[in-house]
Amino acid sequence: xxDNRVYFSNQPIQPIQSPIVKxxxxxxxxxxxNFDQVLNQTMGGVKFSQHASQRLxxxxxxxxxxxxxxxxxxxxxxxxxxxxxxxxxMNNDLALVVSVTNRTVxxxxxxxxxxxxxxxxxxxxxxx
Numbered sequence: 001x002x003d004n005r006v007y008f009s010n011q012p013i014q015p016i017q018s019p020i021v022k023x024x025x026x027x028x029x030x031x032x033x034n035f036d037q038v039l040n041q042t043m044g045g046v047k048f049s050q051h052a053s054q055r056l057x058x059x060x061x062x063x064x065x066x067x068x069x070x071x072x073x074x075x076x077x078x079x080x081x082x083x084x085x086x087x088x089x090m091n092n093d094l095a096l097v098v099s100v101t102n103r104t105v106x107x108x109x110x111x112x113x114x115x116x117x118x119x120x121x122x123x124x125x126x127x128x
Contacts, residue, residue: 045103046072052096052105059110061094071096074126075103083124089114090128097122 046068048056056063063071070090078086078100085106088096093111097119098104109117 046075046098047102047104049104049106052108055108059108059113061108061110067094070128071098071105074098074128075100078124078126079103081124085122085124087119087122087125088128089125095119100124 055061067090071088074088074090075086075098078088078098083100086098086100088098090096092114095109095114097106097108099106
């Protein structure tokens with residue numbers, strides 16, 4: 001019996017069809033924005049919404065590095081308990097409403113604004 005098979009030595013495998021490459025478009029900016037959000041969440045940082053940033057600025061609230069670390073720790077504790085929207089009270093002179101799932105500060109109030117206010121749409125509170 002004779003062997004009629006043909007053997008090719010170390011031939012690379014070629015794709016049947018070349019891959020389709022889409023040009024960059026406006027949709028890529030959205031993808032980059034999503035990447036930033038995922039990266040920020042995995043790094044454990046806390047973001048500030050535009051509304052919260054405006055509130056901090058108009059009320060002359062400046063957070064120190066120590067306060068940022070306390071905020072991050074408070075958000076981590078709330079996340080461990082399964083909270084979604086949390087009120088974080090810091091040293092009785094700062095109140096922050098935080099979306100724990102997005103790790104985003106929604107709004108901020110100083111000590112004088114905290115008094116006689118009602119906080120709605122929260123499911124937990126963390127006192128630091």
